[in-house]
Amino acid sequence: MMHAVRVGLLLLSSIFCGVHSWTQENAYRQKTVAATNNPIQLDSLSIAPNSIIVRCGERIILPYEYVIDYSKGTFQLYNPCSEELKISYRVLPFLFSRNYQLRDTSIIYNENKGDREKYLITPTLEPIDLMGVNGLRKSGSISRGITFGNRQDLSVNSSLNLELSGYIAPNLQVLASVTDDNLPIQAEGNTNKLQEFDQVFIQLFNDQFKLTAGDFWISKPDGYFLTYKKRGQGLTGEYYWKKDKTGSIKTQVSGALSKGKFNRQIIQGVEGNQGPYRLRGNENEPYIIILSGTERVFIDGRLMSRGQEFDYVIDYNTSELTFTAKNLITKDIRIVVEFQYSDQNYARSLFQFSTTAQSKNLDWWINAYSEQDAKNQPLQQNLTNDQKFLLSKIGDSLQLARYSVIDSVGYSENLVMYQMVDTLGYDSVLVASVNQSFAYYKAQFSYVGPGKGDYVFEKFNAIGRVYKWVAPVGGISVGDYAPVSLLITPKRQQLFTAGATYRLNDRLKLTSELGMSGYDLNTFSTVDRFDDRGFSMRTKIEHSNPFGRKDSIQAWSWKKQAEIEMLDPYFKPIEQYRAVEFDRDWNTRNQNYTGNQVLSTLGTSIENKNYGRIGINAQQYKIGSSFSGLRTQFLTNWKQRGFNVNIDASYLSAKNDNTNQFLRHRADISKQIKKVRIGYKDDQEWNRFIQGDSLLSLQSYSFFDYQGYLAFGDTTSGELLVSYRERIDGRSDSTRLRNAAKARTLRAEWTKNNWKNQRLYIVANYRELKILDTTLIMQAPENTTNGRIDHDIKFWKGAVNLTTFYEVGAGLEQKKEFIYIKVNDGQGVYTWNDYNGDGIKDLNEFEIAAYADQASYIRVFTPSNDYIKTYSNEYNQSLTLRPERVWGSKTGVRKVVSRFSTQTRFRLQRKTNIFDGARAYNPFVGSIDDQSLISTANIIKNTVYFNRTNNIGGGDYSYESSKTKTLLATGFDGKTKESHEFNARLTLLKKFSIQSQFETGLKTSSVDYTSGRNYRLHYWQLKPSLIYQPNTSLRFSLDGRVIKKRNDENLGGEQADIYDIGFTGKFNQTEKGSLQGQFNLIRIAFRGDSNTPLGFELLEALKPGVNYVWSLGYQRSISKSLQISIQYNGRKSEGNKVIHAGGMEVKAFF
Structure with missing residues (x-):
């Protein structure tokens, strides 16, 4: 027996060693494949997750541009690239999508089934709970709650969050993400991969089909004319059928509300x-x-x-x-x-259908896409019958859809209201007012241009923009706003395409596609319907002729192609399907040429799979009788013997109202010499528009942009790149092209990836622009600098972590505007204090609510078109030092030092409107009172810990400095805080512990758009606590707090002394619930005016004299998946009634 065990262990060890050896030596794969939208079987084994790297030429294809099934080893690209794909990855030693079995499972059943069934004990079957299905992974909760109080209205809140995945049948999986949260924001666009907060869907799928209900993406199907990448909310289904190796069919159908x-x-x-x-x-x-x-x-x-x-x-x-x-x-x-x-003007629906069939010699596809506004379901505009009648008569002349938007709605304190008056002989003049008896008009103002309106922007208050009427001068309007709105018409856009690719043999391929589009600019109107329908056609013939020795590793081929593309004048694609600079290549951008379009192409190239390709194309492009052009293009992408040559050169000769000659040349030529790469790059354009026989149009221009560069190292381990670049711009003086400007640019870029526990990236640019002829170019000379340092390092066995980010540059800073919006009581952030008692919500009358019953407003920033030129720098650094990682087990001095640890963080952002070395590059210089400082957001914090992880006792010291300055439409808002904080804790007799906190500091506020918010507040506070915890279920604490606050005498001299004593108790039962109560007696001695923003800050939303604050919370777990919570809060101040607030919530966990 023992011998058998030894043999088994030896065999098992051999297997694992073999697998390990195979993984290390044979797991890496690298392939070059043709770029296509069709699924590609990369390997016969499963691919290791997150190991794949895809390159199109030199560009890395990002994960959202393709889909990969790691278990099946398949890959599919959403949009084809112009070059071959280079794919590297690692594989696992098994194909996990395959079923493995030792024996046929059918033989375990007894053929004499009838004789055995009467002896078989069958358990009683119970109804299957969806949340209890075997194989399902679930998480989330559903909750319902209410809040109430004697100073707030009753409000109801609810939430649902559920994530579900797994098998619900042997061959059927489910994936779901369900929530009823209506998030007003999206993921931040500062990372390469986005966290999709707002994706709500349920998906059923297996190897052949996928059905999704909810939010989904659909993207470009097979074909040429139809291109899109859409987000929808509805239903989409995909079905994939494959017949052995002879062919396959893939179908997708979607119906949804379009989200964009x-x-x-x-x-x-x-x-x-x-x-x-x-x-x-x-x-x-x-x-x-x-x-x-x-x-x-x-x-x-x-x-x-x-x-x-x-x-x-x-x-x-x-x-x-x-x-x-x-x-x-x-x-x-x-x-x-x-x-x-x-787009929230109308409810917008979409329908999509696509079918693709593939066989040995023939591929064909049919696609349909339709997107339309529901004209009878407007969202942001309530159309009256008169407005609908107007839209029905204007056809496609959308500029005529202007309509007055003055509406009598009744007075509302949360809107900017107007009253109608007669003044200076003019009637029906709107005047902003808070008079509830007359101010019952709501108006929407639109910018109509200088001298085209009778109103101007006057000011910005807490609930929106306020406009003022200005009298015409000599009967001519002098304003730039009017109480009118451009009505948005409902639109419909459709595109149907059908095409096929037929392979006559291994060398010859024919592709053809037809398209029909529909585009209705105004579905309310039957006028101008003649241009709603358009057609397109494209046919392409490709021939490849391999040559050279059959046994040669240099697989040469000669490729030829002929292509014709035809569009009628009214063809309208869903999205741009041509190259991103197609119209610039032909000089047709913004020319509004009309007529039938015909694009013909003849091309040939010599290609080698090891070296690259050299090709030439001849093209003719016609747009009706208004444009005709001939373009020749030469393309080279060649690598051989250390040389890398990329050239894209073209010459255009075109005729329209003028004669046009356009020469473009782009080249990048480099030579690799060991670990050094020497290169030359240029971008040259010479674009002449000739009027008549010899007059040169002012549209004509030229530039020659060239650079030389040196690169040391390689892109895998790290590279240092240094370049010098010059550009000379030419402009027309109507007779010839003359040099108008010259720019020089120095650039250095260093990337280091192969250092252990360290990463480094540095880039720096300096550009000098000189204007050679001010009569030819309207541009001021300017010197520009920007750069970045990004460095992460860990050393001393991870005891020291240091990250550094530093960036300088120039840009714009927006003047921010914000309004306060009323929400349900208790669900906001801000409270309104009518300091001057005029009933108007002024910007300086909103404060952050200290208690839930006061939180009735949220602040929403509204974008503006007002920007200021700024020079910016940003510096982020964090340092963590933890000696216990190295010296925790040592003795003596090193043991003492290991008890200390520290954390330091800098986050400094500055923008200034003056360029000089100190202000532009130094993030530490200057104060918020500096007039050249436009905005800043600075935080410096350092904490030193002693015995941080010790349960007996410890302490820490923190220093924090923060500065913020914000540019608002109404002025500047600046705040600073500097504080020193000491914390200590000590456990006595296991049941008692003492905690103490002391803090001293300075707070300042400086604003220039209102009064009452400028202060310089010195403070200190002491917070001792005595804690008694006899066991894990009970905890009691006696808490004290003493605070002294003093404003500078020259700013008012207000002061407050706060004495606070409180008691907190908590009872907790594991897996059952908890009960927590707190009571505080607060006495405040105050000098100053309490009905001011500073008074609100000093009093902490309480009143001078004696205040009582209490709370009680109860949480009970009724079962493992059901929880109930009850919360009650109250407070009482001298001379005021008791304020009660509470809430209850029931939450079920999945």
């Missing part, structure tokens, strides 16, 4: 401005919300990556785009942003 509307915005970079750049809607809406993860950002035709460590960050809620120091933004940068944004 597509827009494509072209932005010209501003010299030295990294952002933010404001994105607008398709109807030029200035304030929109971008749907998270839907954006694609291009710089000069190159796709950028989102994230603070990559190319850009985006604020989805304010639709602002900011670029990092990796890309220096200048006047020469071309930015294109494609995105989806929330």
